[in-house]
Amino acid sequence: MNDTIQTLLDHRSIRSYTDKPLTNEQIQLIVQSAQAAATSSYVQAYTIIGIKDATKKEKLAELSGNQSYVAKNGHFFVFCLDLHRLELSAELEGATVEQIEQTLNSTEMFMIGVIDTALAAQNAAIAAESMGLGICYIGGLRNKLDDVSELLQTPNRVIPLFGLSVGHPANRSDLKPRLPLASVYHEDGYNQDKEQLFEQLRDYDQEISNYYSVRTNGARKDRWTEAMTKLLQNPKRLYIKRFLNDKKLPLD
Incomplete structure (x- = not known):
């Protein structure tokens, strides 16, 4: 290396x-x-x-x-x-x-x-x-x-x-653990096997939960999918399209 x-x-x-x-x-x-x-x-x-x-x-x-x-x-x-x-x-x-x-x-x-x-x-x-x-x-x-x-x-x-x-x-x-390689690198096309993808996410959730638990002495045990779902359920910065229009970038 x-x-x-x-x-x-x-x-x-x-x-x-x-x-x-x-x-x-x-x-x-x-x-x-x-x-x-x-x-x-x-x-x-x-x-x-x-x-x-x-x-x-x-x-x-x-x-x-x-x-x-x-x-x-x-x-x-x-x-x-x-x-x-x-x-x-x-x-x-x-x-x-x-x-x-x-x-x-x-x-x-x-x-x-x-x-x-x-x-x-x-x-x-x-x-x-x-x-x-x-x-x-x-x-x-x-x-x-x-x-x-x-x-x-x-x-x-x-x-x-x-x-x-x-x-x-x-x-x-x-160092914060990243998604497993199999989740982000697909060969010759996108892997749409939902069960495989679920399994990878469950494994990653456990790894992230352990990471937070060790780092915070048990105060946090967040799962990655939990954090991403909260992010999706709470939209923010929705004004940006208006800002782009004001800045002469209407994005036709």
């Missing part, structure tokens, strides 16, 4: 950091690593906003659901889907709005932006972890995107998708 694979398999979310900030060189290397990620048709449909201002970090922590590690870390990155740059490129080339609007508003272009951004972010995460740093993705930024967008001054067609806190770990959390 090489060092890259070991870094990948050793991933865990870090939510407690020392006060030591990242150096400018570390920040630059993380961003350059993000830019090295694969991108559909060379579109590079993302922008990364680094947050150094302590007041802005505190505000983002509040908007994300009062997550302290959004404010207290070595550096905070916000990964944004960015189709505004494409709009500017077309304007520079003399194209009219009518010529580009259907493509910019397409669900396919939105998916390209989301995928490009996610690939770049994962490259950044792996780069940071390879330096001995810890990371945690922050989906809570989407709790209040209107306020986040105003704070970061993002223009139309730019959507803050998630944050990434990075820093020197104050402590390391335990």
